[in-house]
Amino acid sequence: MRMTILSPVADRLSKLAIELPSWAFGNSGTRFRVFPQRGVPRNPFEKVADAAQVHKHTGLAPTVALHIPWDRVEDYGALAKHAEENGVTLGTINSNTFQDEDYKLGSVTHSDDRIRQKAIDHHFECIDIMDQTGSRDLKIWLADGTNYPGQDDMRARQDRLADSLEKIYARLGGDQRMVLEYKFFEPAFYHTDVPDWGTSYAQVTALGPKAMVCLDTGHHAPGTNIEFIVMQLLRLGKLGAFDFNSRFYADDDLIVGAADPFQLFRILVEVIRGGGYAGPGTVFMLDQCHNIEDKIPGQIRSVLNVQEMTARALLVDRDALSAAQAVGDVLTANTILMDAFQTDVRPALAEWRASRGLPEDPMRAYADSGYAAGIVADRVGGTQAGWGA
Numbered sequence: 001m002r003m004t005i006l007s008p009v010a011d012r013l014s015k016l017a018i019e020l021p022s023w024a025f026g027n028s029g030t031r032f033r034v035f036p037q038r039g040v041p042r043n044p045f046e047k048v049a050d051a052a053q054v055h056k057h058t059g060l061a062p063t064v065a066l067h068i069p070w071d072r073v074e075d076y077g078a079l080a081k082h083a084e085e086n087g088v089t090l091g092t093i094n095s096n097t098f099q100d101e102d103y104k105l106g107s108v109t110h111s112d113d114r115i116r117q118k119a120i121d122h123h124f125e126c127i128d129i130m131d132q133t134g135s136r137d138l139k140i141w142l143a144d145g146t147n148y149p150g151q152d153d154m155r156a157r158q159d160r161l162a163d164s165l166e167k168i169y170a171r172l173g174g175d176q177r178m179v180l181e182y183k184f185f186e187p188a189f190y191h192t193d194v195p196d197w198g199t200s201y202a203q204v205t206a207l208g209p210k211a212m213v214c215l216d217t218g219h220h221a222p223g224t225n226i227e228f229i230v231m232q233l234l235r236l237g238k239l240g241a242f243d244f245n246s247r248f249y250a251d252d253d254l255i256v257g258a259a260d261p262f263q264l265f266r267i268l269v270e271v272i273r274g275g276g277y278a279g280p281g282t283v284f285m286l287d288q289c290h291n292i293e294d295k296i297p298g299q300i301r302s303v304l305n306v307q308e309m310t311a312r313a314l315l316v317d318r319d320a321l322s323a324a325q326a327v328g329d330v331l332t333a334n335t336i337l338m339d340a341f342q343t344d345v346r347p348a349l350a351e352w353r354a355s356r357g358l359p360e361d362p363m364r365a366y367a368d369s370g371y372a373a374g375i376v377a378d379r380v381g382g383t384q385a386g387w388g389a
């Protein structure tokens with residue numbers, strides 16, 4: 001086996017595991033139009049089956065995240081069993097307090113106790129589901145915020161947020177965790193109640209060790225140094241999860257690494273540097289939508305992009321880098337980093353896959369498998385699952 005480039009990092013590379021979002025497989029779109037695709041899943045069982053295809057061809061995606069109520073089923077034990085039969089397991093449970101009329105002015109931050117309790121109860125339901133699926137993590141992203149200055153008291157909302165999260169946190173089992181995602185805009189545009197990593201960090205730190213921050217790579221202002229935030233959260237022991245995707249303008253939810261592979265590389269360098277790689281502490285999730293491209297190949301491309309940039313980040317010569325940094329050799333230090341980034345690892349990764357009984361070219365293997373034609377033929381009738389279904 002050659003694999004000369006990757007030999008020194010092959011073991012670490014084999015630890016890469018990426019969690020897929022069930023919603024990436026359903027119909028999706030923008031606020032202008034949803035473009036339905038033929039053969040998309042009609043229910044959570046079919047979403048899990050499609051996600052399993054990604055793992056089958058790449059060996060990189062052993063878990064699937066669910067979104068409640070989109071993925072609500074009668075029997076979560078049956079869904080977990082179905083996942084296992086397909087070679088994957090169920091992962092993070094995502095709560096959803098953004099599609100209910102009651103939450104127009106807020107959910108866990110709402111000034112009306114009835115609505116706030118309803119949002120808290122929804123999270124209790126999510127924790128009950130975690131008990132049945134064996135999931136460890138509850139992911140909370142909130143659409144809460146305001147559109148106009150003066151619309152509501154930001155300070156009071158922050159206090160209600162803390163109180164609600166405390167109640168949800170108290171429900172978590174011994175091995176369960178909560179990850180709190182931040183986003184500085186949309187759907188609220190004047191302020192959001194969890195706009196940035198600092199707010200998420202302050203809130204989860206007040207709760208305790210089972211609460212962590214979730215960093216969605218699409219949720220920052222243009223020009224933000226995301227890898228600095230990664231470094232800081234790992235340093236503080238609070239980077240619980242990533243939502244990986246890529247953006248040109250806003251929360252584009254495009255294929256990770258599509259817009260800026262170098263940024264993905266820089267993020268992964270800091271993850272590895274900070275001890276966040278391949279441990280239980282920091283989950284690598286995707287949060288993407290495939291509005292115009294085919295969904296399963298879109299996910300395959302995404303996990304391969306993460307693998308490729310992980311391989312390059314693992315190749316950074318740490319000893320040489322530290323030595324150059326220690327003597328203030330600016331250009332050598334930068335060259336060491338760029339050498340790793342500019343290494344073409346694709347042929348070595350194809351060999352790496354072959355050595356593990358995986359297809360050298362997962363995109364081609366999926367295309368040749370006939371699965372796509374099979375689901376188009378089989379999944380006729382019924383409502384195609386998508387956002388809100």
Ligand code: AOS
Binds near residue numbers: 094141181216243
């Ligand atoms: C929203 O912008 C967030 O990224 C959330 O993670 C959300 O739950 C996810 O995008 C599903 O819509």
Ligand code: ZN
Binds near residue numbers: 181216287
């Ligand atoms: Zn997200």
Ligand code: ZN
Binds near residue numbers: 183216218219251
């Ligand atoms: Zn988002």
